[in-house]
Amino acid sequence: MCFRPPSAAKAVKCTSCGMLNPPTLEKCKKCGVDMPKAKDETKEK
Numbered sequence: 165m166c167f168r169p170p171s172a173a174k175a176v177k178c179t180s181c182g183m184l185n186p187p188t189l190e191k192c193k194k195c196g197v198d199m200p201k202a203k204d205e206t207k208e209k
């Protein structure tokens with residue numbers, strides 16, 4: 165049997181280092197690069 169925490173089910177792969185981060189993180193916990201979001205609602209500059 166495989167028990168996985170719900171947070172790990174939808175891990176987002178860092179485009180920079182390949183680290184799998186939970187979707188709740190805005191930045192990679194390993195290299196600190198901005199994580200791509202599914203919804204592009206942040207268009208403030």
Ligand SMILES: [Zn+2]
Nearest residue numbers: 178181192195
């Ligand atoms: Zn990274």
